[in-house]
Amino acid sequence: MTHILLNNVCVDFPIYNSATGRSLKNHLMKAVTGGLMGSNEQGHIVVKALYNICLDLKEGDRIGVLGHNGAGKSTLLRVISGVYEPTGGSILVKGKVNSLIDLSLGMDSEATGIENIFLRGALLGLNRRWLSAKVKEIVDFAGLGNFIEMPLRTYSTGMQMRLAFSIATLQQPEILVMDEWLTVGDADFQEKAQQRLQEIIKKTSILVIATHSPELVQQVCNRMIRLERGALITT
Amino acid sequence: MFKLFKSGWRDIFAALKGYELAGVLGWQDIRQRYRRSSLGPFWLTVSMGVLIGALGLIFGTLFKSPMKEFLPFLTIGLILWTLITTVLNEGCTGFTAAEAMIKQISLPLFTHILRVLWRNLIIFAHNLIIFPLVLLVFWLPLPTTALLAIVGFMLLMLNLSWMALLLGVICTRYRDVPQIIVNLLQVFFYLTPIIWTPKLLPQRASILLLYTNPFFHLIEIVRAPLLGTLPSALNWQVGILLAIAGWAFTILFYGRFRSRISYWL
Numbered sequence: 001m002t003h004i005l006l007n008n009v010c011v012d013f014p015i016y017n018s019a020t021g022r023s024l025k026n027h028l029m030k031a032v033t034g035g036l037m038g039s040n041e042q043g044h045i046v047v048k049a050l051y052n053i054c055l056d057l058k059e060g061d062r063i064g065v066l067g068h069n070g071a072g073k074s075t076l077l078r079v080i081s082g083v084y085e086p087t088g089g090s091i092l093v094k095g096k097v098n099s100l101i102d103l104s105l106g107m108d109s110e111a112t113g114i115e116n117i118f119l120r121g122a123l124l125g126l127n128r129r130w131l132s133a134k135v136k137e138i139v140d141f142a143g144l145g146n147f148i149e150m151p152l153r154t155y156s157t158g159m160q161m162r163l164a165f166s167i168a169t170l171q172q173p174e175i176l177v178m179d180e181w182l183t184v185g186d187a188d189f190q191e192k193a194q195q196r197l198q199e200i201i202k203k204t205s206i207l208v209i210a211t212h213s214p215e216l217v218q219q220v221c222n223r224m225i226r227l228e229r230g231a232l233i234t235t
Numbered sequence: 236m237f238k239l240f241k242s243g244w245r246d247i248f249a250a251l252k253g254y255e256l257a258g259v260l261g262w263q264d265i266r267q268r269y270r271r272s273s274l275g276p277f278w279l280t281v282s283m284g285v286l287i288g289a290l291g292l293i294f295g296t297l298f299k300s301p302m303k304e305f306l307p308f309l310t311i312g313l314i315l316w317t318l319i320t321t322v323l324n325e326g327c328t329g330f331t332a333a334e335a336m337i338k339q340i341s342l343p344l345f346t347h348i349l350r351v352l353w354r355n356l357i358i359f360a361h362n363l364i365i366f367p368l369v370l371l372v373f374w375l376p377l378p379t380t381a382l383l384a385i386v387g388f389m390l391l392m393l394n395l396s397w398m399a400l401l402l403g404v405i406c407t408r409y410r411d412v413p414q415i416i417v418n419l420l421q422v423f424f425y426l427t428p429i430i431w432t433p434k435l436l437p438q439r440a441s442i443l444l445l446y447t448n449p450f451f452h453l454i455e456i457v458r459a460p461l462l463g464t465l466p467s468a469l470n471w472q473v474g475i476l477l478a479i480a481g482w483a484f485t486i487l488f489y490g491r492f493r494s495r496i497s498y499w500l
Contacts (some may be wrong), residue, residue: 008495014498016499081341083497084342084497084498097341099339099340099409102335102339105335105336105339106260106339107278108263109265111270118259122256123256123336123340125253125256128255228255
């Protein structure tokens with residue numbers, strides 16, 4: 001049973017290197033985008049990236065998170081992935097969270113394609129032996145052929161993304177977190193990639209996707225929330 | 236208090252369980268550093284050898300110590316000291332260097348410290364090659380007490396790991412601390428008998444300089460058995476107590492501030 005439950009979640013970022021002038025602080029508090037600013041007990045400036053978020057996601061939920069830049073979408077995704085522990089309120093996540101954000105994180109441009117498969121695989125928590133058996137499948141899917149033995153820096157950007165995508169989508173996540181829809185590679189690959197992505201999403205128990213596009217929400221989601229300056233405005 | 240301990244320990248335990256990841260990342264660091272170089276990490280061995288040769292010549296002559304005694308002493312001391320300083324200095328930046336990773340995926344954070352430890356163990360292994368070479372040059376046998384050095388080394392690593400973790404947390408919040416640590420370690424390099432032998436010290440100074448210096452004890456539990464003598468009971472006691480007290484404090488401290496690390500980055 002996968003389940004995500006956020007109860008009055010707040011996330012305050014302390015900012016230690018801002019110019020801490022009082023007037024500036026007041027000025028900043030009137031800023032239009034970004035989270036609300038204030039100061040904490042120690043007098044440090046804090047950005048309230050999320051404020052009193054309550055959210056209950058159950059199996060089958062595909063939720064779209066809409067909002068302006070700086071509304072707190074990415075922060076919310078990171079709270080769900082466990083990167084940030086809420087500074088207020090509580091969160092409960094049952095099920096393994098995978099994110100399809102920054103697919104090439106940890107890749108090394110000097111290392112060969114094969115080496116990068118294992119590097120990325122380790123970061124994704126994939127078992128080395130299992131991964132060894134999957135190498136051929138990854139290479140075939142990415143359509144890299146003999147290039148897989150070459151250093152990553154010899155790849156075009158598209159090829160790098162294809163490899164990254166092929167590794168990242170190897171396992172079926174229980175809870176999938178995405179920042180915008182993924183489009184990778186040229187026309188041919190895109191079709192293959194979309195198919196695989198659709199398949200993964202279909203089998204995923206819970207999907208959380210941050211986006212600017214209401215159309216996307218209509219296509220893939222069955223729920224929607226809107227964030228504005230760190231607060232939830234519609235459920 | 237128990238809750239803090241549990242929260243700190245849970246992360247450390249999870250990182251230890253997933254040691255494979257730290258291993259892969261640590262190796263990757265070494266590979267990245269020496270990619271396309273023909274000698275690779277053995278450059279470390281070469282430069283350490285050159286340093287030991289040069290220092291040995293200068294200070295051996297300066298202190299009028301017989302090379303046969305001084306050079307093995309200097310070799311093992313310098314190799315250990317290099318390990319200690321790099322682990323502590325890189326421990327300071329363990330979390331800040333992994334910022335991109337920490338902010339993107341949820342891993343046990345101690346993994347990043349394990350990565351530092353593992354990377355430096357690999358480097359240490361490369362440097363260690365010089366020691367048997369030095370013994371060979373002077374046709375000295377490896378003493379039977381050398382086995383005890385393994386125990387001493389494990390105790391040293393146990394101590395270095397809590398220090399690296401503690402420094403990593405503090406330095407993520409206070410970015411001036413790494414610079415302070417660099418300077419402090421520089422001072423300790425001269426305060427600790429590495430390029431000079433304790434015999435050179437007058438009696439009273441030695442009590443003050445040696446016994447209050449934790450690094451002296453930590454080096455001694457590895458170096459003495461490798462040179463054919465036994466570390467003193469005090470050396471062991473300090474090493475063990477430091478490990479216990481250090482870890483106990485660090486786990487609590489880590490339990491308290493672990494969740495703040497990603498916010499401080």
